[in-house]
Amino acid sequence: MRSWSTSRLWATSCRFSVGSTLLAKDERSLEHDNTTGFNCRYAVAPGPKRWSVHAYGLAIDVDPVENPYVEGGRVHPRAGRAFLDRSHVRPGMAVWGGTLVRAFAAVGWRWGGRWTSAPDYQHFSRTGG
Secondary structure (H helix, E strand, C coil), X not given: CCCCXXXXXXXXXXXXXXXXXXXXXXXXXXXXXXXXXXXXXXXCCXXXXXECHHHHCCEEECCCCCCCXXXXXXXXXXXXXXXXXXXXXXXXXXXXXXXXXXXXXHCCCEEHHHCCCXXXXXXXXXXXX
């Protein structure tokens, strides 16, 4: 298993800028387009209540407005609705084969945008979940 470091991930010439990284509660953080890593919260997933991989520092959500989470027809955050058409690539968007997805893949992290039932375009994790 390769180790991960922010310097290794971002010390490239990819020129992908992160919008914001302020500390805030989950919904408020999403609305402010904050990129977040560690977040001690439960998983937003079916099944028994369990800690999210964010609670272990093994996941990061990048630019949530440009990369929304789609769950049962709901878009989180609401402003992310403008970015649902993933074929219209704009700055800050994580897309298949794009700089951000490739950078995380290079260090062994997987992208939530690959999930078919509830794509989470902002989500990258070491565990794949």
